[in-house]
Amino acid sequence: xxxxxxxxxxxxxxxxxxxxxxxxxxxxxxxxxxxxxxxxxxxxxxxxxxxxxxxxxxxxxxxxxxxxxxxxxxxxxxxxxxxxxxxxxxxxxxxxxxxxxxxxxxxxxxxxxxxxxxxxxxxxxxxxxxxxxxxxxxxxxxxxxxxxxxxxxxxxxxxxxxxxxxxxxxxxxxxxxxxxxxxxxxxxxxxxxxxxxxxxxxxxxxxxxxxxxxxxxxxxxxxxxxxxxxxxxxxxxxxxxxxxxxxxxxxxxxxxxxxxxxxxxxxxxxxxxxxxxxxxxxxxxxxxxxxxxxxxxxxxxxxxxxxxxxxxxxxxxxxxxxxxxxxxxxxxxxxxxxxxxxxxxxxxxxxxxxxxxxxxxx
Numbered sequence: 001x002x003x004x005x006x007x008x009x010x011x012x013x014x015x016x017x018x019x020x021x022x023x024x025x026x027x028x029x030x031x032x033x034x035x036x037x038x039x040x041x042x043x044x045x046x047x048x049x050x051x052x053x054x055x056x057x058x059x060x061x062x063x064x065x066x067x068x069x070x071x072x073x074x075x076x077x078x079x080x081x082x083x084x085x086x087x088x089x090x091x092x093x094x095x096x097x098x099x100x101x102x103x104x105x106x107x108x109x110x111x112x113x114x115x116x117x118x119x120x121x122x123x124x125x126x127x128x129x130x131x132x133x134x135x136x137x138x139x140x141x142x143x144x145x146x147x148x149x150x151x152x153x154x155x156x157x158x159x160x161x162x163x164x165x166x167x168x169x170x171x172x173x174x175x176x177x178x179x180x181x182x183x184x185x186x187x188x189x190x191x192x193x194x195x196x197x198x199x200x201x202x203x204x205x206x207x208x209x210x211x212x213x214x215x216x217x218x219x220x221x222x223x224x225x226x227x228x229x230x231x232x233x234x235x236x237x238x239x240x241x242x243x244x245x246x247x248x249x250x251x252x253x254x255x256x257x258x259x260x261x262x263x264x265x266x267x268x269x270x271x272x273x274x275x276x277x278x279x280x281x282x283x284x285x286x287x288x289x290x291x292x293x294x295x296x297x298x299x300x301x302x303x304x305x306x307x308x309x310x311x312x313x314x315x316x317x318x319x320x321x322x323x324x325x326x327x328x329x330x331x332x333x334x335x336x337x338x339x340x341x342x343x344x345x346x347x348x349x350x351x352x353x354x355x356x357x358x359x360x361x362x
Contacts, residue, residue, distance in 0.1 A: 011082025033106035119207030123215035202252035
């Protein structure tokens with residue numbers, strides 16, 4: 001750790017993933033922008049390889065600060081911990097399994113320097129699986145900064161389905177002074193579903209965003225999530241979490257000009273999502289029923305084809321059997337008929353021989 005205050009503080013909470021963490025540490029060591037500190041908070045990992053890895057990097061690079069928690073804080077408290085340790089005017093949360101471009105910090109800092117009115121910077125995102133293959137991409141986040149009227153962008157953020165990746169904006173480079181204005185809205189509350197999106201929305205209500213479409217952050221997702229079947233309801237938010245999720249959006253907009261907008265948009269969306277999820281669920285059930293019927297029809301056609309083939313095979317065998325037996329019977333009949341004819345001729349000859357005057361007498 002150096003005494004001078006860096007331009008960027010990167011907060012990296014981690015737990016028990018040394019193989020993936022090694023890739024992340026290497027990606028930050030190779031950043032083309034050097035004036036940063038990397039705050040690593042090991043959340044009491046049980047795998048000793050995590051500690052060895054972090055101590056090795058921290059021992060060779062003074063920009064890396066390694067701290068190990070004596071007891072597991074929970075994911076969210078570890079998330080806040082790295083923020084509290086930050087010293088720089090710019091701050092970035094980093095996940096311990098993503099792949100960060102080498103010029104991520106350089107381009108982000110330069111963009112914020114060029115845009116002093118902007119308070120956060122981010123790029124494009126794709127999801128990769130555990131093998132590093134791209135499995136999902138998202139539309140440009142410029143959709144949240146494209147309008148001349150901020151309320152339109154905020155309404156779009158609230159209305160958009162959660163599956164469209166808006167939670168990824170939590171990995172932006174933030175101006176820490178601006179971020180501090182919204183942190184206290186959430187940090188002392190219990191962890192809830194969608195809290196990352198609530199925090200991002202709170203920030204957007206009070207700040208401006210700059211997006212760089214020319215750079216791509218690769219965010220890793222578990223393979224079993226990518227391969228799983230996505231039902232219509234999971235494309236938005238869990239219905240049982242709606243009340244808390246929407247309440248936190250109201251909290252996010254508190255004391256801002258956009259609280260009335262937030263209340264209005266969420267009220268309409270709540271009604272729309274209720275109707276849409278019901279229709280989507282019906283369509284999903286209908287498609288499942290249709291697929292089941294199609295499978296049964298396919299099985300019946302397969303069974304019918306198999307029985308037809310078996311019948312044709314039996315018919316061929318029966319025809320051959322009948323033909324062979326008819327031929328055998330005909331041959332036997334012909335032989336017996338010939339034998340009977342010979343016996344008849346012989347008997348007739350004997351009878352003639354015994355009749356006087358027939359030329360066969362004494």
